[in-house]
Amino acid sequence: MRKTDTYLLVAALAAMVAMGAQSQLTFSPPKLSDAPEDMRDVVQRGYNIVHETHKYAPDRVxxxxxxxxxxxDAGMIKDTLSLVGVAAVFPKINPVVKKPVDLATMTNLCFMRYLNAKPLPTDGSDMTAILAYYQWISKGVPVYAKVPWLGLAPIKSEHKPEAQAGSKVFAQCMPCPGQNGQGLLPSGAPPLWGEGAFPAGPGMGQENVLTAFVHRFMPKGNADLTTTQALDVAAFVLSHPRPQMEHVPGKM
Ligand code: HEC
Structure with missing residues (x-):
């Protein structure tokens, strides 16, 4: 074998090993209590804010x-919009603005779009704590790896969503979302429409995103809706009025 051929072979093998290693990425976030001692309280505070925002950051909601x-579970589990590994994959191109966006900006998008709150100062202690939390729970995930449990792939279906049919699916979801979408906090769902719900706008306020979320994660802990049911129930939920966004993300 010529020397260049040997190099090529070795390179090909190395690439195959690298690909194999990536597909074997295992979900194993470290314990918060194992965070470096000098950062442990900060990481814990980040978790607390994401987990119980009202309790730990009452002026941020x-x-x-x-x-x-x-x-x-503050994104600590796999079967959710997980946050484990996010620090390894940001900054990344945001499909809406088609530009790279960093994690502080992404986090503020969620504060504005979903908690209907003001964006956090990016150099403040709350944002720093949230970023430290992402960083710690991303330990072991290679930078820019393809992380299989992240993201929310859109549902492909020819079905035209029917809100009317969705109301029947919704009736099976009781008691968590409440008969009138008012929710059942603290143990069940938050309000799904009306006062206190996430505002209208891009993301969960769009049928495709809400459908994908419902299909993958609802009912919580036992997601078993068909794509048709998910499409219909998302259309039903979004057919109700919801608050306007108070702090609209500016140009990024
Ligand atoms: C109403 C549901 C909802 C709430 C509440 C919410 N998010 Fe999100 N979050 C999403 C969705 C949906 C996405 C996917 C991307 C998007 O919306 O553009 C996302 C994406 C993210 C991402 C990027 C994840 C990735 O894999 O790219 C981070 C980080 C994040 N959210 C943090 C937060 C934080 C912190 C809060 C609380 C302030 C929060 N989110 C509240 C729905 C929500």
Whole structure:
């Protein structure tokens, strides 16, 4: 074998090993209590804010939602919009603005769009704590790896959503979302429409995103809706009025 051929072979093998290693990425976030001693309280505070935003950052909320209502268990589990590994994959191109966005900006988008709150100062202690939390729970995830549990792939379906049919699906979701979408906090869902719900706008306020969320994660802990049911129930939820966004993200 010529020397260049050998190099090529070695390179090909190395690439295959690298690909294999990536597909074997295992979900194993470290314990918060194992964070470096001098950062442990900061990491814990970040977790607390994401997990119980109303309790730990009462002046940062704008409706009834906490981050954990969509990122269950503060994103520490796989079966949710997980946050484990996010620090390894940001900054990344945001599909809406088609520009790279960093994690502080992304986090503020969630504060504005979903908690109907003001964006946090990016150099303040609350944002720093949240970023430290992401950083710690991303330990072991290679930078810019393809992390299989992150993201929310859109649902592909020809079905035209029917809100009327969705009301029947919704009736099976009781008691968590409440008969009138008012929710059942603290143990059940947050308000799904009306006062205290996430505001109208891009993201969860759009049928495709809400459908994907419902299909993957609802009912919580036992997601079993068909794509048709998910499309219909998302249309039903979004057919109700919801608050306007108080702090609209500016140009990024
Ligand atoms: C109503 C549901 C909802 C709430 C509440 C919510 N988020 Fe999100 N979050 C989403 C959705 C949906 C996405 C996917 C991207 C998007 O919306 O553009 C996301 C994406 C993210 C991402 C990027 C994840 C990735 O894999 O790219 C971070 C980080 C994040 N949210 C943090 C937060 C924090 C912190 C809070 C609390 C202030 C919060 N979110 C509240 C729905 C929510």
């Amino acid at each position: 704008g409706n009834k939602l906490d981050c954990t209502n969509c990122h269950f």
